[in-house]
Amino acid sequence: MSIIFSIFILLFVIITCFLTTLSTSAASQSLHPDELNALKEIATTLGIKRLNLSAEDPCNIRTLMIIQEKQDVLLNSAKNNSIVCDCSFNNNMTCHIKVIELKTLSLPGKLPPQLAKLRYLQKISVCANRLTGNLPRGLENFKNLIYLSVEANQFSGTIPDELGDVTSLTTLHLASNYFTGSLPSSLDRLVNLEDVYVNVTIL
Template sequence: MWVVFWALLLFFIIITSFFATLTTSASPALHADELHALGEIATTLGIKRLNLSDGDPCFLETLKLGGVVSNVVNMPFNNIVCDCSFNNNMTCHITEIFLKSTSLPGKLPPELAKLRYLQKIDLCRNYLSGSIPMEWASMPHLTFISLCANNLSGPLPPGLQNFKNLTFLGVEANQFSGHIPDEFGNLTSLTGLELASNQFTGSLPSSLARLVNLEIFRISDNNFSGIIPEYIGNWSRLQRLDLQASGLKGPIPDAVARLENLTNLIISDMTGINSFPNISSQVIQNLILRNVNMSGPIPSYIWSKPVLRSLDLSFNKLTGVLGINLVPKLTYLTGNMLSGEIKSGVYLNSKSNIDLSYNNFSWPSSCQERSNINTYRSSYLNNT
């Protein structure tokens, strides 16, 4: 009897160990609900054939696409990132979806809200139309949304205020319109806000003053109204400010000019900037103040900015002579009223590309044509 008992006990231990081994060696898998949602998302995006039977997307780290998006399976712009730490490392949830430059012809999928753990969406450079779905406002984990260069339109939904953790929103190069919602001021985690090349109107809401973590603010090529807000000067972390043809007017507030972390200040096609601002940043790399109605001399401090590599002051009313210690690699001064003699030295021996055309410079008689210097009609003595 004891022999039978010990035999049964040994058999039980072996069977238990066998199934325990199977359980611990099994691979984690994407949650079934999210696998189903991927099919719905693909349909809305305009993907005609999505192969979900040939491997788990979390381990393929990509979507196997067909139809309108052929030959992109192995491109870095088509990938999925998952977190497989759920349910004792047995269940995966999608956290990031990148489908860039894949010629998607559909619409933005409201079904993305079914991916409960989704943090990043990048659908840049496609042919997507429609507006941002209100359903996205129920996705509290989102930190990154990039929808640039599509055919999206309509106003920005106020529901975007629910994205308390959003650090980047990029919708440039679309057809969005209307005012910027006041609720955007609640997105205090934003470090990047890119709204350029749309059809936005109205003034920038005062609530944006609360976006003190912004490092990038791009609103060029729009139809905004009003003046450059003073509160931008309180964004101490700001590194890039793009206001080209934004619709705003000057002047540039002194607090904005004093921002010390600015690496790119890009302003063009604006009125109300009558004199040269006092740019404090010593890390400025690209300074564009083109066609902004500035007059007076170019301040001497500009030529001593240590890392300035691109300077564009074209199409203003700048006067005076050039006292130069350093020529940025790309220097555009065309269309001003600058004068004085260009001496052989800094300019003529420079390896920089320099545009001095349409000014009133005089040149030494020994000057020869240089391929890196555009002097067309730059001299009142020789108009050739």
């Protein structure tokens, strides 16, 4: 009986230490300060009026703390508002955003050029909002981007030639906007594209 009890105590100690280590590691990980500041600029440009970045690190809660105008509740936290980070930098202490999804939130602003400051981004999805204006310049700075969805918004103007420089893209959704002109020939350089959705876009 004493042997069994000793084994039980040992297992309990090991599990407790393991869970404590995990908790400490998660708590010590944080989003890079430059990206945290960029998120503030991005939120303003998108038309987000109330954003709480001080309560908890976005990489830990995997979402943006967007607060509704009249009530302090998280706006569509699980379904349409998500952030995924890679926290393997600086001995697992520093995180960089690799996915940002802000979908079906009726955001009234513009697509922020500050997104290029999130240089580890692999996926951007802002579909089904009310975003206006042109697609921003500087798209060529997205060196790791593989997924871009801006469909079902109110974007206008021409599709920038620089989009053809994002050669890592595999998915490109531009449909249901008000683009004019024609598809730039530079898109021929997107040799990795597997999924293109432009069939409802006015060209």
